[in-house]
Amino acid sequence: MPSVQIHPKERERLDSCSERFRPLAWRLYREINAMCATENCAPLVVYGFRSASEQLAIWAHGRELIGPGVDIMHSSSWRLTADPSDKILTRAFPGQSAHNSGDAVDIALVEGVGTTRHWIIDPGVPGDRWHRIVGAAAKRLGLKWGGEFSFFDGAHVQHPEWTLSLRNG
Ligand SMILES: [Zn+2]
Structure with a gap:
């Protein structure tokens, strides 16, 4: 699929990320979009800050x-x-969640057009598009990829220094 134009809603989601993560999220999006040009899919920014x-x-x-x-x-x-x-x-x-402090972004890979558009159904195994595109781009930028979590989350990428701080209450 050729590179896609970003939707204003997606732009908003990237911009909602924390100050330290925002530039990385944008670089990640651009890299993923460029890589999708030679694959049968396109990026869709689903979440930034939550x-x-x-x-x-x-x-x-x-x-x-x-x-x-x-x-x-x-x-x-x-x-x-x-x-x-x-x-x-x-x-x-x-x-x-790293989303709660704006330190994460979800960039899904979608295929199809119009009403047939849906998330790719690649199973989340090495060599599939989640790994080749989102995982590879995240790693190149030194970010943490949700595809390596115990609960596979191929669209999720977060700041490498985000850590869970458990608070009371
Ligand atoms: Zn996420």
Whole structure:
């Protein structure tokens, strides 16, 4: 696919990243876009900074509150839903994701056009497009790639110095 024009929403998401990560996120996007020119896919910036309430909404997918009166801002107040088809989307509770401080970006690879457009379905194994494009570009820039997390996240790239600081409350 030839290089694509960035959508204003995607630009907004890249710009929402932290001061230290923003220039890296833009370089990453440009590299991925250039690499997609010779592959059958195109980049799509899905997330930059994510607020605590947005993170909670994603966390809640596949989970339910244990009971009435619990504090929804504690991860221990949640359990997995009984429906096995209702898969969780994240292991990160609000404050536990690099997105919550603007130190991460999700750049998905999409294929198809118009209504057939969808994320590539490459399985996340070495040699596939997630590895050849997003993983390779992240590594060249010295960034941490979600494709190497225990929970494969091929679109996720974060600042190498971001660390989880667990706080009380
Ligand atoms: Zn992410």
